Amino acid sequence: MDIIFHHPTFDTEYWLNRLQQALPDARVRQWKQGDRQPADYALVWHPPVEMLSGRKGLKGVFALGAGVDAILSKLQAHPDMLPDGVPLFRLEDTGMGLQMQEYAVSQVLHWFRRFDDYQRQKQQGQWQPLDDYRREDFTIGILGAGVLGGKVADSLVAWGFPVRCWSRSKKDFPGVESFAGGEALPAFLSGTRVLINLLPNTPQTVGIINRELLSQLAKEAYVINLARGVHLVEADLLAALDSGQLKGAMLDVFSKEPLPESNPLWTHPRVAMTPHVAAVTRPDEAISYIAKTITQLENGESVSGEVSLQHGY
Ligand SMILES: NC(=O)C1=CN([C@@H]2O[C@H](COP(=O)(O)OP(=O)(O)OC[C@H]3O[C@@H](n4cnc5c(N)ncnc54)[C@H](OP(=O)(O)O)[C@@H]3O)[C@@H](O)[C@H]2O)C=CC1
Numbered sequence: 592m593d594i595i596f597h598h599p600t601f602d603t604e605y606w607l608n609r610l611q612q613a614l615p616d617a618r619v620r621q622w623k624q625g626d627r628q629p630a631d632y633a634l635v636w637h638p639p640v641e642m643l644s645g646r647k648g649l650k651g652v653f654a655l656g657a658g659v660d661a662i663l664s665k666l667q668a669h670p671d672m673l674p675d676g677v678p679l680f681r682l683e684d685t686g687m688g689l690q691m692q693e694y695a696v697s698q699v700l701h702w703f704r705r706f707d708d709y710q711r712q713k714q715q716g717q718w719q720p721l722d723d724y725r726r727e728d729f730t731i732g733i734l735g736a737g738v739l740g741g742k743v744a745d746s747l748v749a750w751g752f753p754v755r756c757w758s759r760s761k762k763d764f765p766g767v768e769s770f771a772g773g774e775a776l777p778a779f780l781s782g783t784r785v786l787i788n789l790l791p792n793t794p795q796t797v798g799i800i801n802r803e804l805l806s807q808l809a810k811e812a813y814v815i816n817l818a819r820g821v822h823l824v825e826a827d828l829l830a831a832l833d834s835g836q837l838k839g840a841m842l843d844v845f846s847k848e849p850l851p852e853s854n855p856l857w858t859h860p861r862v863a864m865t866p867h868v869a870a871v872t873r874p875d876e877a878i879s880y881i882a883k884t885i886t887q888l889e890n891g892e893s894v895s896g897e898v899s900l901q902h903g904y
């Protein structure tokens with residue numbers, strides 16, 4: 592069995608060695624331009640079109656991340672990149688769930704304990720205890736209740752917050768109120784104090800966090816965007832912060848990355864940001880999942896992690 596690998600930034604040597612250890616009978620190689628030798632599986636992130644297009648004998652493609660928006664948009668422009676019937680897989684959790692939990696819980700607690708207000712007071716030399724927020728007034732609403740949204744919901748339930756989620760299909764997560772479909776979105780938003788985005792980037796979700804959505808949140812709400820920059824209309828977020836509708840935002844992802852120097856988000860006092868690091872691919876966990884899935888595929892067993900090309904995630 593032959594496996595080709597391409598990632599623009601990962602330590603390729605490390606990945607090739609670990610893959611080889613995990614699948615000792617396979618021949619694993621880095622794909623290089625001009626390589627048209629046969630391959631059974633391709634492991635990719637931002638693959639050059641010629642790596643996959645027209646490739647015969649391919650049995651599966653593994654995206655080396657959770658979101659497949661970049662590969663799907665390339666596929667739209669080059670439909671022959673993924674031959675008919677070849678499944679595309681993505682990483683389900685493989686260590687990202689815990690990272691998302693750390694990120695979301697730490698930020699929610701930061702706001703809940705009013706550390707943002709106390710930081711502002713410190714800058715003004717002010718010693719002034721503030722009223723506590725009450726958990727019952729701090730409903731967390733999670734857009735997207737998939738692998739990562741579900742994990743984040745669990746961790747916030749454990750901290751005693753009222754938690755609700757919104758997805759296409761209804762969920763039955765312990766302690767979480769589930770809302771499904773467009774018609775349930777207003778009810779989901781109403782009373783949500785902290786909005787956490789963990790939706791995939793699809794034509795239905797682009798620009799979903801806009802003026803109209805933000806206006807339906809609780810007063811002085813907060814937004815955490817952990818999914819993709821294109822979900823958020825930045826100008827609408829800034830307007831909602833400036834009007835007082837929103838009290839703060841924590842952003843990990845941006846429409847344009849790296850965020851251009853001139854972008855006003857850099858200097859807005861109520862915006863905090865990280866450079867798309869909320870949950871990174873953990874090589875060892877990812878390799879275990881990929882090796883297990885390839886073995887199952889080779890044995891004709893059922894597997895998880897296949898992307899629905901119809902739904903775009
Ligand atoms: N910032 C970072 O470092 C990282 C960001 N990400 C981002 O997080 C995203 C989520 O990952 P993951 O949890 O694994 O994805 P999943 O595919 O497991 O979950 C997606 C969720 O979104 C819901 N959804 C999709 N479309 C709609 C819609 N139109 N309306 C309502 N709900 C919808 C799905 O509903 P249903 O359950 O009904 O299908 C599902 O609950 C990734 O796509 C990626 O963009 C991922 C990793 C790291």
Ligand SMILES: O=CC(=O)O
Binds near residue numbers: 655656657872
């Ligand atoms: O943003 C990262 C991913 O894995 O998707």
